[in-house]
Amino acid sequence: MLLMPDQNWQWKYNASYDVLSISLGPDMEFLTPYKNKVLIPDALGSSEFDVEHARYYMDIVERLGKRMSLADAYLVQLALNATAARFMLKPQMPKSWFFESSDVCVFSEPGKLFDLRCNGNRVQVLVVETSLQASLVMSLEESCALSDSKNLKRFDTIKVMHDRLHPLRAQQQIVAA
Template sequence: MLLMPNKDWQWEYNEDYKQLSISLGSEMEFLTPYKTKALIPDALITSEFSVDHAKFYINLLETLPKVINMSDAAVVQTALNATAAHFLLKPQMPKSWFFEISQECVYCEVGKLFNLNANGTRVLVMVVENSLQAALVMVLSKECPLSESKTLQQFETIKVMHNRLNPLRKAQLVVAA
């Protein structure tokens, strides 16, 4: 079952874990992976889950099951983390040097899935914010190795130039005449 936003939802900063959370009513709290240093100042105070946040979240709830096979719980978790990343993370500079250049030109939009090639590892990512030349992407794979000492975990974000995004390969259908 997919969680739909309501007037009781609000962003909160969880002091115990030092992470952003979303209060989903009186008895449920969703803890995002985003820590203090990555958050804008407004994320550190309680604020409403606005209409814009709800539209973004609902759009992802509708889009994700069409492009990737995941459980309802995983769809909700991904959509909530992407909404938090889109609205409440500090701006980032591109760090494209960690990834190989793609041999294909891609059309980039929020919610679209791509692969990044990092040190010989293919990593699944989703665009959470798009600009003219770069995109903020959220890691959907379990992890994304950047170097021997640095690895991004699932749901962490990184900004990359569009020329690093590789389209997903779909199984080609063979039509017999």
């Protein structure tokens, strides 16, 4: 069952778990993976899940629902984490050096899916926010080692230049004649 935003939704900082959460009503709270150190100051209190947040959340749900076959619960989890990343995380500088360049020019927009290539591995990412030269992306993979000391885990965000975004491989269908 997809969750639809309503006026009871509210951003809250959950001090017990040291993460940003979204109160979805009196008996339901969604915990994001985003800790205090990556959050903007406004996220450390309580604030409204406003119309702009709801619109973004619904747009991500719609876009991902068309592109991927996902269970509703996972789709909601992706969309809520993307919304939190878009509106509640501190700005980041690009860290493109971890990833291989692409020879294909891409058009990046929120809700689009791409691959990043790192150390011979592909990491599927969701574009959360985009600017003229770079995009903030959220990892959809369990884990990816960026270096000996840095890992990118599921729902972690990283900003990369557009030339690092690789289009998803289209499934090729070979028909013998």
